[in-house]
Amino acid sequence: MKFEISTLRPGVSRVVLDGRADAAAVDGIEAALSAQFRQVDGNVVLDLSGVPFMGSLGIRLLISLARIVGRRSGRIAMTGVQPQVLEVFETMALFDLIPHAPDQESALALLA
Amino acid sequence: MAPGWPAAGLGVAAVRLARRRDVRMSEPGDGTERTMVSRAAVPSGPVDASVVHALLLEAEGTQPSRFALGDTALLVGRVAPAAIVLEGGAVSRRHCMVDRVGDQVRVTDLGSTNGTYVDAVRVVEPVFLADGAVIQIGAHRLRYERRRREEAAAAASFASDLARARDYVNALLPPPIAEGPVRAAWTFQPCAALGGDAFGYHRDGDWFHAYILDVSGHGVGAAMHSVSVMNVMRQQALPGIDTRDPAAVLSALNDMFDMEQHHGMFFTMWYGVLHVPSRRLSYAAGGHHPAVLHVPQTGEIRRLPARGAGIGTMPGYAYQTAHVELPAGGRLLLFSDGAVELADDVAGPWGMAEVAQALCVPGRDWAEGPERLYRQVRALSGLRPLDDDFSLLALQFA
Numbered sequence: 001m002k003f004e005i006s007t008l009r010p011g012v013s014r015v016v017l018d019g020r021a022d023a024a025a026v027d028g029i030e031a032a033l034s035a036q037f038r039q040v041d042g043n044v045v046l047d048l049s050g051v052p053f054m055g056s057l058g059i060r061l062l063i064s065l066a067r068i069v070g071r072r073s074g075r076i077a078m079t080g081v082q083p084q085v086l087e088v089f090e091t092m093a094l095f096d097l098i099p100h101a102p103d104q105e106s107a108l109a110l111l112a
Numbered sequence: 113m114a115p116g117w118p119a120a121g122l123g124v125a126a127v128r129l130a131r132r133r134d135v136r137m138s139e140p141g142d143g144t145e146r147t148m149v150s151r152a153a154v155p156s157g158p159v160d161a162s163v164v165h166a167l168l169l170e171a172e173g174t175q176p177s178r179f180a181l182g183d184t185a186l187l188v189g190r191v192a193p194a195a196i197v198l199e200g201g202a203v204s205r206r207h208c209m210v211d212r213v214g215d216q217v218r219v220t221d222l223g224s225t226n227g228t229y230v231d232a233v234r235v236v237e238p239v240f241l242a243d244g245a246v247i248q249i250g251a252h253r254l255r256y257e258r259r260r261r262e263e264a265a266a267a268a269s270f271a272s273d274l275a276r277a278r279d280y281v282n283a284l285l286p287p288p289i290a291e292g293p294v295r296a297a298w299t300f301q302p303c304a305a306l307g308g309d310a311f312g313y314h315r316d317g318d319w320f321h322a323y324i325l326d327v328s329g330h331g332v333g334a335a336m337h338s339v340s341v342m343n344v345m346r347q348q349a350l351p352g353i354d355t356r357d358p359a360a361v362l363s364a365l366n367d368m369f370d371m372e373q374h375h376g377m378f379f380t381m382w383y384g385v386l387h388v389p390s391r392r393l394s395y396a397a398g399g400h401h402p403a404v405l406h407v408p409q410t411g412e413i414r415r416l417p418a419r420g421a422g423i424g425t426m427p428g429y430a431y432q433t434a435h436v437e438l439p440a441g442g443r444l445l446l447f448s449d450g451a452v453e454l455a456d457d458v459a460g461p462w463g464m465a466e467v468a469q470a471l472c473v474p475g476r477d478w479a480e481g482p483e484r485l486y487r488q489v490r491a492l493s494g495l496r497p498l499d500d501d502f503s504l505l506a507l508q509f510a
Contacts, residue, residue, distance in 0.1 A: 023330060056328035056422075056449065060376060063425050067372070092380070092399035093421045093429070 001025035003033050008104075011042035012111065015065070018050035021058030030061055037065055043111040044069050045104060049080025054088055066098050079107040164264045165217050167210060167247070168255045169196065176255070176304070178268070185211035188249065189222075202226040202250025208235070210247070210254075217241045217256060226250060277335040278302050284342050286312055288479060293388050294320045298505040299482040307501030308334030308379070309448045310342045318388050319356055324400065324446040324505055325381040328422075337377050341369065358383045358396035359431040362423060366398065366431070371424040378424035382446055391438040391509055396431045398423040401452050404445040405438070406471065412439075444507045445471070450500030454489055471506065482506050 001019035008014040015037070019025055046062070048054075054062075062078075069076040077099050081089060089095060101107040167186065168176035179186060179196055186195040188210065190203040198207070204224035211218060220238040221228040228235040229248040241247075241256040248254075259267065282300070289296040296313055308327025313320065325341055327334040348355055350364045361383050371378040382403055384395035395403065397418035406413045416436060421429040438444070470488050471481035482504040489502075 056326075056378075056380075059422065059425075060328050060371070060378065063371070063378075063422075064376065091397075091401070091419055092425070093419055094425075096421065096429070097426055 001029055003029055005033075005036050005040060008045060008108075012045060012108065013040045013042065014045050014047060014104075015040075016047040016050065020053045021051055021061070022053060022055045023057045026055070026057040026061055030057075033061070034064065034068075037068060041072070041074075043074050044076045045107045045111070046076060046078040046098065047080050047104070048078055048085065049082070051085060052082055054085045059088070059092065059094065062094070062098060075111045077101055077107040077110040079104055160215050162261050163215060164259055164261050165212060166257045166259075166264070167196065168257055169198075170253045170255060170304070179254075181210060181212055181217060183212070185209050188254070196254070198249060198252045200250045200252070203252070207249055208247070213240075217258070219247055224249075273332060274304075274306055277332050277339075278306055281306075281310060281335055281339060281342075284310070284312075284339065284346070286314070289313075290479060293510045294386065295479070295508045295510075296322075296505065297479040297482050297508075299486045299503070301486060301498060301502040303330070303450065303498035303500050303502075305330040306332065306335040307448075307450055307498075308338045309450065309501035309503040310338040311446065311503060311505050312342060312345055313505075313507070314346075316355075320386040320388055320507075321355060321384070322386075322444075322446070322505070322507060323381060323383040324448060324503060325379045325423075326400065326448045326450075326501070326503075327379040328377055330500070333375065334377065337369075337374060337379065341365065341379065341381075344368070356385045356394070357433065358385060358394055359433040362396050362398050362420065362431040363429070366421070366423050366425075366429055367427070369424040370427055374424060378422045380449065381423050382418065384444070386438070386509070388509075391440070391442075393436050393438050393444070394433050395436075396420060396433050398431065399425070401447050401449065404447075405436070406443045406445060407439050407441065408443070409441050410439070438509050440510065442509050443471070444509075446505040446507075448501055448503035450498065451486075451489075451502045451504050453500065454493060454498065454502060478506075478508060 001017065001021060003018070004016045006014050046065070066076050079101050081100055099110050101110050165181040167179045167181060169179065170176045186209065187206065188194055188196045188198065188208050189206045190198060191205050194206065204226070206222045207224045208219055208221045208228040218238045218240045219228060219230060219235060221235045230239050230241065231245055232248070243256065243258040245256045246253050247256065281302070285300060288298065298311065300309065302309070307330055311324040313322035323345060325338060327337045344350065350361060353360050353364045355361055362381065365381070369379070380399035382395065382397045382400040384393055384403070386393045395416065395418065398420045399422035402415040402418050404413065404415055416434070418434060420431045470485040485504060486502060
């Protein structure tokens with residue numbers, strides 16, 4: 001699993017996760033992602049279009065990212081959630097914590 | 113069965129067959145010398161005494177049995193005097209042999225009928241094993257482990273702790289119920305690393321309470337977390353909470369087990385309360401798979417919709433209680449994540465018709481259903497080790 005953090009526009013960062021988010025994969029990136037993520041200011045768009053599977057540790061990672069953003073009064077939204085992952089997120093009511101939009105522009109609108 | 117298994121790993125094993133020169137070896141124990149030709153690389157140099165070699169025989173729902181490999185070769189077969197005796201028609205009397213050559217370990221098939229496989233590649237010539245390589249003999253799996261002596265001691269101690277944790281969770285699970293208005297049957301198959309599954313139920317006058325939970329992550333930490341929750345549920349240690357109100361129970365647990373206060377761990381949970389005389393079920397879920405309602409008399413089988421935050425993930429989350437009238441003879445099935453994922457993995461997204469079929473075989477004891485379903489899914493998976501706990505709780509209402 002890989003991740004990439006970039007600046008989407010002033011005050012908005014984009015975090016792209018890519019690959020199957022099973023326990024081993026999340027374990028491999030969690031420390032580095034969390035450390036880099038703490039340097040990010042402002043709002044965040046999370047792009048999950050490259051994630052075909054999200055296990056419980058992957059969900060835990062997303063929740064911890066949302067909590068980091070929330071603590072500094074930023075906002076976070078996600079986009080590109082694949083159908084099989086969408087079902088898991090629906091069951092867990094995860095969209096109550098991190099709202100979801102079908103594309104990047106709509107995600108940016110959610111942060112406005 | 114999912115395409116791609118068990119051929120996975122084929123390329124890796126093929127690469128391990130480094131070829132250099134032939135060797136001759138004799139089999140110990142049978143009094144005759146049989147010459148085998150190996151084209152595998154023969155390591156040389158002094159033996160490193162700080163390295164220990166072992167074969168781990170992986171077994172269902174328990175820690176693997178460990179066979180240390182010293183100077184003497186280990187014979188694997190169906191009968192004594194094999195050092196590792198394996199049952200089953202696919203195992204030959206003298207199946208294969210594992211021995212040490214310098215600091216390396218190799219496996220040699222002894223002309224077995226059904227073959228010896230290393231990482232899914234059939235052994236024709238002796239093969240040297242890489243750390244973690246799996247020798248498959250029929251349905252049995254022996255994993256080769258190469259460790260420094262002190263690492264091996266630490267690993268053994270850790271395995272023993274895991275076994276104790278597993279036994280503790282097992283001891284807290286309620287016994288099946290064979291009689292009465294609500295009957296209960298279940299299977300609990302922990303993976304080797306412990307997946308944090310737990311469940312429970314109890315009768316309280318006209319009410320019957322049941323729950324299943326699954327902690328995020330694996331290991332002793334996840335098991336400790338599940339045990340904490342089980343003890344709260346067993347002792348009904350939720351001050352001021354009406355335990356007949358599922359949403360209130362989940363809200364209280366959500367406050368009590370906030371993931372920030374519990375090393376980042378959360379759990380999913382389904383909790384339901386049945387009013388036995390009226391068969392009215394009230395239930396709520398926190399991120400858990402929906403319960404499945406099955407009515408054998410009419411063939412009805414459907415998921416009971418439920419939605420809610422994982423317990424500990426969102427402080428103050430407002431859970432909702434749903435209600436359903438259960439028909440006489442109805443059954444309620446509760447699954448853990450590992451059960452659903454394994455079944456999806458081997459059979460495609462889990463068809464509820466298959467679940468019903470496996471659980472409800474005419475003429476077979478209903479109470480055996482969960483175990484039977486587990487065995488069917490395991491057989492489809494090729495008996496590879498479980499990645500996660502597999503729990504299935506079935507309740508039947510008179």
